[in-house]
Amino acid sequence: MQKLLDIHECAALLHISKHKLYRLTAAQQIPTVRIGSKCLFNPESLEKWIKEHSIEPEEEAQNGSECDYQGRT
Numbered sequence: 014m015q016k017l018l019d020i021h022e023c024a025a026l027l028h029i030s031k032h033k034l035y036r037l038t039a040a041q042q043i044p045t046v047r048i049g050s051k052c053l054f055n056p057e058s059l060e061k062w063i064k065e066h067s068i069e070p071e072e073e074a075q076n077g078s079e080c081d082y083q084g085r086t
Contacts, residue, residue: 017046017053026059 018026024034037043044058 015056017055018059019054020052023054023059026056027063 020031020034024031027034034043038045038052044055044062046053046055
């Protein structure tokens with residue numbers, strides 16, 4: 014079994030803020046392992062989740078969908 018990631022490690026891996034990751038977990042939009050009140054993340058589940066939520070360039074052009082990038086720093 015792989016080491017489970019804590020909220021800090023997962024946010025760093027995904028290059029998102031901890032706040033955004035907390036919102037994703039609260040909305041049950043990201044695979045999470047809950048032990049008591051602690052949220053942990055399985056790297057294998059995250060990899061699968063990323064692949065399932067990736068948009069291929071040709072799909073993006075056909076569907077007219079774009080990533081919601083707001084240019085924040």
